[in-house]
Amino acid sequence: MIFFKNDYGAGAHPHVFQALAEHNLMPADSYSHDEYSVAVTEMIRALTGQAEAHVHFIAGGTLTNLVCLAAFLRPYEAVIAADSAHICVHETGAIEATGHKILSVPAVDGKVLPAEIDKVVAFHETDQMVLPKVVYISDTTEMGAVYTKAELQALRACCDAHGLYLYIDGARLAMALGSEYNDLSLQDIASLADAFYVGGTKCGALFGEMVVILNEALKPHFRFIMRQHGALFAKGMLLGLQFKALLQDDLYTRLGSMADAWGQKLAAGLKAKGYSFAYTPVSNMIFPIVTTAQAEALAKHVLFEKWLDNPDGTQTIRLVTSWMTKQEDIDGLLQYM
C-alpha cells in the first residue's frame, strides 16, 4: 500500500533520531530543565529576534492546544476559531473539557477572516454571553492553506482593536513556512502572534511540539498549567534534543519545504489528469474531488482519508505528503487515479 494517509505515520528524520541515539544513555535533568531544552530556548530567541520569548515542550498537538487555551483564558472567556478548526471538530471536545466555549466562525479554506471576528465581538456585548479573548488560527490550515503576511497583519490589527490574543496552532508550521506561497518568516510570526506552537510530530520529530510565548501576560505559571494537564514531560530532554536538531541548519523548514514540494508534484500530476480540487493546493495536503468508484478503486492500493461527501455525489479525499514521500509514491498514486 502506498502511504498518503497523513504526515505523522513514521518516526523521526535521521538527524533527529541520531541526536536521540547519541544521548540515549546519558542522564539529564528532568522536566525541561535539561541543557538541550535551555539551548533551544536560546536558539528560538535568536531565530525570532524575541529575546524574552518563553519556550515549552509538549508531547502532542491536542495536549498543546488545550494547555495553551486553559492557560490563556479566564473561565468566562472564549476562543474564536474557524468552524473547520482542529479544536472545533477533531479533539473530542478537549477545549470545552477545560471549561471554555469555542465561538466558531465560517472560514475560507480554513482561514479566519477579521470581518468574522468583528461580528463575533460585536455580538458578545453583555454578561449573559462569554467574552471572546483568543483568536485561534492554524498555519497551514486544516485544508492546507497558508496565511499571507498581509492576512496575518490584518488579524493582528483586528485582535489589537478588540483586545484579543492571537494564538497560532503550528502543527504544520513547517509546511506553512516551506510553501512557495508563503511570505511569512519565523520572525514575522513571532512578532504578530501572542503565542504559537512549532509542530514537530508532523515534520521531522519522533514526536513533540514546542510552544513559544511572546506576550508577557501569558507567561506566568504556564508550567503549572502544563503539569496539571499531564503535559510537563518527565524526560524533557527528549524534546529539547529533537528541536535542537530540527532548528540546526533550518532542518525544520527544509523538511516542510520537501513535504510541500511533493504535494505540489502530486497536485500537478492530478491536474494534468483532469482532477479538480476542493481547496487550492499550496502545501502538503491535497484535496482532489473523485467519484465514489474512483475512491474505492484507489483504496485498494493507497492509504488515504475520505474528507467529505459532496452534494453532487462525488467525494473529496485527502492526500498528504511528507518529507519522506518518494517519487515512486507519486508515480504509483497517479497510476491508480
Add this chain to the structure above:
Amino acid sequence: MIFFKNDYGAGAHPHVFQALAEHNLMPADSYSHDEYSVAVTEMIRALTGQAEAHVHFIAGGTLTNLVCLAAFLRPYEAVIAADSAHICVHETGAIEATGHKILSVPAVDGKVLPAEIDKVVAFHETDQMVLPKVVYISDTTEMGAVYTKAELQALRACCDAHGLYLYIDGARLAMALGSEYNDLSLQDIASLADAFYVGGTKCGALFGEMVVILNEALKPHFRFIMRQHGALFAKGMLLGLQFKALLQDDLYTRLGSMADAWGQKLAAGLKAKGYSFAYTPVSNMIFPIVTTAQAEALAKHVLFEKWLDNPDGTQTIRLVTSWMTKQEDIDGLLQYM
C-alpha cells in the same frame, strides 16, 4: 414606563404568595425532604401519568440546565441545540463550564429539526469527535414558537433512532401549554421527553423551576449533581409550596394562557397598525420589526429589549407579556407605536 421587557419582572401570583405567607413561620425538613415537595411529586406523577417520575426543584433556569446536562452527559458526550438556544448564547458558557460541547444547529423560529439532528449524528462518527447524546429543545422557543405534537413525536423518533436523550427546557412551558397553537398535553410531554423542566420563574412563581425525570437511566444520583453545583436548595419547602399552589386547579397553565392571550392581543393590535413580525406570534413573546426611529421613540415610554439589527436597517424588538399584563399596558403601547 410600560413594562414589556420580560415575563420575570415581578413576584409571584397571589395564590402562590399566599401559600408562602401561610407557611412562612413553620419549620419544615430541608433540602426538599419537606411534605410540600413530596406532595408535588405525587401531583406530577398523577398529572403526567408517570408513576415513577422523579421530581426536583432548582432556583433558576440556567442552574437547572447546567445541572441537568452535567448529570445526563458523560465527559465526552455533547448536547445538540438550536443555534439560538438559551444554553448556546445567553448563559455565559455555563454548559461548556461543565465540560461539555454544544453542537449548535440551524433552527426555524428556534425549533430544532430532526433532519439537522441526523446530520450532526452522521458527522460525528469517530473518537476524534464528541459523541452527541442529548437533544436540548425549549418550548416555547427563544422566539416564542410552540412545538406541535407531531413535531415532538418526530423528534422523539429521531432521538430513539440515534440513542439520544430528549431534554425540554420549559422555562416558558406554561406559555407553550397555554397557547392556542399548542396541541401537546403535559402527559404528552412526559411520555415523549426523557426529562424536562417546568419553569416557575417566568410564570406565577416567586422563583423556581421543577425538573421532571422520566428515563430511569437519568435518575440515579441526580441530587449529588445538584448539590455539587449549589442547586440543592436548603429551604426546599419554598419551592415545594410554590409548585403545589401552581399545580392546583391548573393555575400554572391558566397563567400561561393569560400571558399568551395578552401577547395575541398585542400582536393583533400591531398587525392592525401594519407591523410585520420577525417570527409568527403564537405565544407571549412578540417580535415586531420597527425602524430605528420608532424604536427610539418607543423607548421613551416602554421598557422592552432590542432583539436584532436587521440587514435592511430596521430592528427587530422583543415585547413580552405576562399574566400580569393589563389592557391599559396594551393600549398604552399601541399608542406609542
Add this chain to the structure above:
Amino acid sequence: MIFFKNDYGAGAHPHVFQALAEHNLMPADSYSHDEYSVAVTEMIRALTGQAEAHVHFIAGGTLTNLVCLAAFLRPYEAVIAADSAHICVHETGAIEATGHKILSVPAVDGKVLPAEIDKVVAFHETDQMVLPKVVYISDTTEMGAVYTKAELQALRACCDAHGLYLYIDGARLAMALGSEYNDLSLQDIASLADAFYVGGTKCGALFGEMVVILNEALKPHFRFIMRQHGALFAKGMLLGLQFKALLQDDLYTRLGSMADAWGQKLAAGLKAKGYSFAYTPVSNMIFPIVTTAQAEALAKHVLFEKWLDNPDGTQTIRLVTSWMTKQEDIDGLLQYM
C-alpha cells in the same frame, strides 16, 4: 416534634416577608439592576466604610462559595480551609468540580490557625504542586465558634505575608456578629477580608446570600462567573428587597443575637443538668455529648442532627437555635434530656 435541627427550617422574618409582599406585583429591572439591589450596595458601603465595595446576591451558600472560589482562583491555585469546613465536607465536591484543590488543615473548633497556613505554604514550593492562593474561613465556624478580632488580624497578617486572599463564609455571620463572645464589627470584617458573604438563608431572609468584594483584584467580571454557574438571579429584586429589610435598623445582627441568646440559654440548661460539650458553646449551635440511649430517647420528641460517634461510645449531637426559637422549645428539650 420540637425543632432544633437547623436554623434554616422556616421562612423569613416578618419584616423581610412584608417587604416582599409590598413589592410583589411591581415589576423591576432584572439580574440585580433593580433599585433595591442598588440601594443595598449603598447601605453596605456606608455600613462597612468601604466606598468601593462591590455587592452581589446569590440564592444559596454552596453556590456562593463555588462562585467566589471559581472567580478568585486561577486553575492551578488552591484554597486552604479547615478540615471540617463546609466546602471540604458538605458540598459534594463543589469546589473540586470547579477544578480547584482544597488544602485542608487541622483546625481548632473549626478555626484555621496561621501556623497551619504557614506550613501549607512552606510545603507548596514547586510547580509539581498547586499554588495556595485563598484562605477560606467561616464565622461562625461549623462548630459554632466565633473568631476574635485578634485572631482575624493574625490571619490577615499571615495572608499578607504569603500573598493570599482571605475569604469569609458568613452563612452564620449574624450569629458571629451577635455573639457575646464577638468583638468584631462589620467594618472590621470588611477591612480585614478580601471578600466575604453575609448569609441571609440562616438568619432572617426567605433565602439568599450577599457577597461583598473589597479587593480590587477580585472585582472584574464577577457577574460573568456568577451567570456561568447559574448564580445570577433573574429576579434579583427579591434578594435586594430582603437584604434592604435585613440591614434596616440592624435587624440582621439583632436576629443573630436572638439566635445566640437562645443557644446560650439552652447551653446553660444542659450544663446545669450535667452535660458537657464537644465545643465551647458561644453562638447558636450547641454540641452536647450524650449516650446512645439518650440520643434515641430524645429523637422521639426533638428534631436534631447526630454530629459524631465518639470513640468512647458516646455521641456528639448538634442542637441549633434561631431567632424563631421559643422558651417552650428550650423547656421542652430540657425536659427530654
Add this chain to the structure above:
Amino acid sequence: MIFFKNDYGAGAHPHVFQALAEHNLMPADSYSHDEYSVAVTEMIRALTGQAEAHVHFIAGGTLTNLVCLAAFLRPYEAVIAADSAHICVHETGAIEATGHKILSVPAVDGKVLPAEIDKVVAFHETDQMVLPKVVYISDTTEMGAVYTKAELQALRACCDAHGLYLYIDGARLAMALGSEYNDLSLQDIASLADAFYVGGTKCGALFGEMVVILNEALKPHFRFIMRQHGALFAKGMLLGLQFKALLQDDLYTRLGSMADAWGQKLAAGLKAKGYSFAYTPVSNMIFPIVTTAQAEALAKHVLFEKWLDNPDGTQTIRLVTSWMTKQEDIDGLLQYM
C-alpha cells in the same frame, strides 16, 4: 556528578531503542491502530491470563492518572488515596482539575490500609458528600514500598465490600515486580485490580505508560476520554513498539529487578556505614537519614533529592537507582557519605 536523582533521567534500554530505530522510517497506522500496539494487547492478554483485557498507551504518568480517573468516575464520585500519593501532592491538582475530589487517608510507607478505606466509606453517607468510588494505590509506593499479595487481596476484598474500583498506578511496577520482597505476579495484579498501568518511563522505555483495563464497566469510550485530554498519541506505534520490546523475554521485570538490586546494594552499604532509613529499603528508592552537613557535602558530588526536613534537625534524602546504575556509582556515593 553521580546521578541518583531519579530513575527517568536517561533514555531507553538498548533493546527498546533498537526497536524504535528499526521501524523509524516505516509508516504505520496512527492512534494505536498500528500492528505493534495490537501485538502488545495480545501479549498482555497472554501474560495476564485476561483474554478480554483492554490495553491503551499514554505518553506520561500524570496524564495516565488523570485520564483513568476522569474515565472511571462520575462527577460526584471521588478517589481514595494515600496522603502521600503522587496524585495528592505532586500533580499540581490534575485530578481536581478534572472535577474530582481526592479523599486522602493516612498511609504506612505510602500503602493504603483497608481500615482507612472503611472509615472513609462509613463517613461519606449522604448526598451532601462526594461518593467514594475508586481506590488509588501505587506499587511501588512513593516511598518505594511493595504491596504483598495478602495486602492486595485484602484491598480487593475491601473494595468489593464497598463497591469500589481498585486502580493501581504502576509507574514503578517493574521495581515492584522485580523486588525480592514481592510475591505478586502480573497475573495476580490483573486479577485483583480493575485497572492498572505499567510504567515505561521509569523502567526501560524512552517514554510511555500502558494502561490495562480489566473491569468491563470501565472499558467503554476510554479512547474518547484519552483524546479529550490530549492523551491519544498520534504516533501510537512508538508506544506499541517500545512495550513490545519491553515485554519480550520479560525485559521489563528484569530491568526492574536490576534497579532494585542496585538499590539493595546501596542500602546495604549505607547500613554498614551506620545510616538508618526513613522507610525500609525494599526496591530502588532509598531514603537515608542524614545531617544537614552531610547533605550539603554530598550535594557537591551527587545529584539527589531532599525528601523531608525531620523534626530533630536531620534530613531524609532520596536516592534512586535504575537499571543503568553502575557499581562505580554506588562506590562513589558511599565514598562521599
